[in-house]
Amino acid sequence: MITALDAIVRNDRYPLSPRIRTLRELSQAATGAAPAGTTAAAQGSTPRRPSAGTGGVTEMKPYHHGPPLTLGGAAAARVRLVVWCRDCQHQVEPDPAEMAERHDAETTVPDWRRRLVCGNCCSKQIDFVATAARR
Numbered sequence: 001m002i003t004a005l006d007a008i009v010r011n012d013r014y015p016l017s018p019r020i021r022t023l024r025e026l027s028q029a030a031t032g033a034a035p036a037g038t039t040a041a042a043q044g045s046t047p048r049r050p051s052a053g054t055g056g057v058t059e060m061k062p063y064h065h066g067p068p069l070t071l072g073g074a075a076a077a078r079v080r081l082v083v084w085c086r087d088c089q090h091q092v093e094p095d096p097a098e099m100a101e102r103h104d105a106e107t108t109v110p111d112w113r114r115r116l117v118c119g120n121c122c123s124k125q126i127d128f129v130a131t132a133a134r135r
Contacts, residue, residue, distance in 0.1 A: 002030050069130060071096055071112055072105025078133045081109070085118035086125040 006027055008020075074081060074096035081099070084091040103112055109130060116126040 002027060068108040068110055070105060071100035071103060071107050071109060074109060074130060075100045075105070079130050080133045081128055081130055083113075083116065083126060083128040085121060085123050086127055087123040088118060088121040090118050090120035092119070 008023055069079070073079075079096055080093060081096055082091065082093050099112065100107075103115070109128070113126055113128050117124055118126065
């Protein structure tokens, strides 16, 4: 059972998730040692910013809570919206100004996302990221 637990911990995509931390603690309690193949960051120590190209764990930026971004605000700030379908991976980058004109400038981006349907497979499993415009 310990071997299976170690395999789950080693192969998980999200090594810092609460589920994996719990499994890691169970494994450590049973064996008295850290599971083989885990990194220091995955064992609960503070994540560090890796060197370029290392593919390691990076520090998470703190979330700043405030009012949600509106389509009008996204257009004014020249925010880049990247939208994709979780079912078929179809991806588009709609123009925020055009979306604000079509859906009302005061519509929040999360409310706008709930209205979206994939143009490729008609799925409503849509995800997005708002990021700085390309330079």
